[in-house]
Amino acid sequence: MKRQFAVALFSIAVCSLPIRVSAQSIEGFTVFGDSLSDNGNAFRTTGGLIPPSPPYVNGRFTNGPVWIEDLAARLNLTPTTVNFAFGGATSGTANTLPIPSPLFPGTTTQVNLFLQNSPRLSSDRAFVVWTGANDYLGGGVTNPAIPVGNISSILQRLTAAGAEKLIVVNLPDLGKVPGTITNPAQSAGLTQLSAAHNQGLRTSLQALAQSQPNVTIIPIDIAALVNEVTTDPARFGFTNVTTPCIGTGANCDQFLYWDALHPTARAHRIISEYAFDILTAPQTIVPQAEIALGVARRPTTDLNGRLVTLRNPNPSQRLGVFVNGDFNFGNRDSSDRTSGFDFDTKGVTVGADYRVTDDLALGLAFNYFNSDSNLNSNRGNVSIDSYSLSAYGSYNRDRLYADAVVNYGWNNFDIERNIQVTGFRRANASTNGNQFSVRLNTGYNLGENQLAFGPMVGVRYTRVNIDGYTERDGSILNLNVADQKADSVILNVGAQVSYDFRSPSATITPYLAANYEHEFANGSREIVTELVSQPGIPNRTQTDSPDRDFVRLSAGVQTQFANNLSIGVGYETILGKRDVSDHAVQARLRYQF
Numbered sequence: 001m002k003r004q005f006a007v008a009l010f011s012i013a014v015c016s017l018p019i020r021v022s023a024q025s026i027e028g029f030t031v032f033g034d035s036l037s038d039n040g041n042a043f044r045t046t047g048g049l050i051p052p053s054p055p056y057v058n059g060r061f062t063n064g065p066v067w068i069e070d071l072a073a074r075l076n077l078t079p080t081t082v083n084f085a086f087g088g089a090t091s092g093t094a095n096t097l098p099i100p101s102p103l104f105p106g107t108t109t110q111v112n113l114f115l116q117n118s119p120r121l122s123s124d125r126a127f128v129v130w131t132g133a134n135d136y137l138g139g140g141v142t143n144p145a146i147p148v149g150n151i152s153s154i155l156q157r158l159t160a161a162g163a164e165k166l167i168v169v170n171l172p173d174l175g176k177v178p179g180t181i182t183n184p185a186q187s188a189g190l191t192q193l194s195a196a197h198n199q200g201l202r203t204s205l206q207a208l209a210q211s212q213p214n215v216t217i218i219p220i221d222i223a224a225l226v227n228e229v230t231t232d233p234a235r236f237g238f239t240n241v242t243t244p245c246i247g248t249g250a251n252c253d254q255f256l257y258w259d260a261l262h263p264t265a266r267a268h269r270i271i272s273e274y275a276f277d278i279l280t281a282p283q284t285i286v287p288q289a290e291i292a293l294g295v296a297r298r299p300t301t302d303l304n305g306r307l308v309t310l311r312n313p314n315p316s317q318r319l320g321v322f323v324n325g326d327f328n329f330g331n332r333d334s335s336d337r338t339s340g341f342d343f344d345t346k347g348v349t350v351g352a353d354y355r356v357t358d359d360l361a362l363g364l365a366f367n368y369f370n371s372d373s374n375l376n377s378n379r380g381n382v383s384i385d386s387y388s389l390s391a392y393g394s395y396n397r398d399r400l401y402a403d404a405v406v407n408y409g410w411n412n413f414d415i416e417r418n419i420q421v422t423g424f425r426r427a428n429a430s431t432n433g434n435q436f437s438v439r440l441n442t443g444y445n446l447g448e449n450q451l452a453f454g455p456m457v458g459v460r461y462t463r464v465n466i467d468g469y470t471e472r473d474g475s476i477l478n479l480n481v482a483d484q485k486a487d488s489v490i491l492n493v494g495a496q497v498s499y500d501f502r503s504p505s506a507t508i509t510p511y512l513a514a515n516y517e518h519e520f521a522n523g524s525r526e527i528v529t530e531l532v533s534q535p536g537i538p539n540r541t542q543t544d545s546p547d548r549d550f551v552r553l554s555a556g557v558q559t560q561f562a563n564n565l566s567i568g569v570g571y572e573t574i575l576g577k578r579d580v581s582d583h584a585v586q587a588r589l590r591y592q593f
Helices: 002-014 041-045 067-074 107-117 133-137 145-160 184-211 222-231 265-285 287-302 304-310
Strands: 028-033 125-130 165-169 216-220 240-244 255-257 319-332 341-355 360-375 380-397 400-418 426-444 451-466 479-481 484-499 506-519 526-531 539-542 549-561 565-575 580-592
Touching (some): 028 107, 067 265, 107 145, 125 145, 133 145, 133 184, 184 216, 184 222, 222 255, 255 265, 265 526, 287 319, 287 341, 287 360, 287 380, 287 484, 304 319, 304 341, 304 400, 304 549, 304 565, 304 580, 341 380, 360 400, 400 451
Parallel strands (some): 028 125, 240 255
Antiparallel strands (some): 319 341, 319 580, 341 360, 360 380, 400 426, 426 451, 451 484, 479 526, 484 506, 506 549, 549 565, 565 580
């Protein structure tokens, strides 16, 4: 009989599993727990007796969907979510529903059943565990080590079977729910037990994170969230956070609690928003190094026009000064792992060079760039002020030329992460970083007289570092973000052509260049974050690998006047990168002495 019931419960839980319809880094949820996550299992198993619907809605222990249902819908994971949570479940094998039955599972029983049918687990699924409240409220447990030990055992068994993504929820202050707050002695005792439970759970998760660094553990700090709500209810749109709404006829969207123990559907939605932000916040961190790499490439690219000019030496004019303006803009689409963004980078380069010999010119330049990137879906903004110095040189002998640029700079970051949770606005941060880049390029001129054309080959190395930082102003959603580093090594092979249109007053030179480029470095990187309120439990997020092969096209015109002044404009774009557009416009002014 018990075996038949277990099979039936398993069938109920997995009936909607067959396909994956969303492209998320998490392919679906498998849920274990009690009435706070139960999507109708107890109602179906008891033949509609518990919870009575109405006044409860659709067999949930509240007046609408529970938090995990809403979260799955937000992530397009409803078809791939399996829910074993059962009302009345303790963290162990017991169940506290008012109809005694050995068939009603505790959370450990749910996991036992699941692992019997699925001994090997997908590393792409997230396993959700929220349990423990019934141990204290109905199970008579007074030692938090027992529920915490049960939860720890559940997590160990899941990871031993192959789970690599865990979502673990702690307990709200059980002494402050409507069913206990009116009894001062009971309330005080449950408040102490809740705090001890949460501290023990955090310690257990920290130990698991240290012993199994390949496992991503995402703690959901419900205790902190409920404390925020009860401290300032109006901020969250609540008018009542102490008594139940059930049976009052009032607007339950203004109540925190539906009955003596369970939150309203609106409170469940806020829990879902909170969990969604914790799950997706790292996606807003991922673009930072990619944006910084784009900024770091601008100084060496901006100097390319000056190096082209130095290939046409005039021995009587050895000293040159110049100023370049640069505007780089484009966008990147979102993916499973990263938030997309629109960007624009504006910069100016000023410098001077001297022709040491007829064949060799050397120069120095100062570069300033400001980059502003807005993340898709209003997720935030990354602003970078970049200050750098460049040393460059150009060597020309007969038809052969070789150019080199070395750049080092300092970056200041201002970061805004918009928090899409009711009652919160944004988390802010400031940090610093640095950049280093080297560009080498050589080519051969096959042209004659006014026509120049020929092949070229080059390599660019770029490295950026971003110091770790701690967010502020985001309250319980503030993150600690670890140091970030990204590298790029690009080989380019291409050709260029130009033609001099000469007149007594000026020489006008249009040019065109095309390069095939291949990225050798900077595979998937790891971004490490953690909630400030849950230290020692890092969330490791893998970035997308970069595009490996693409084409860079550039075109422009340079005008050399007879009075030693020259001006130029240029345009550059990149083709072949997936989900990326990248354009740049340059303006150049120089004077030769």
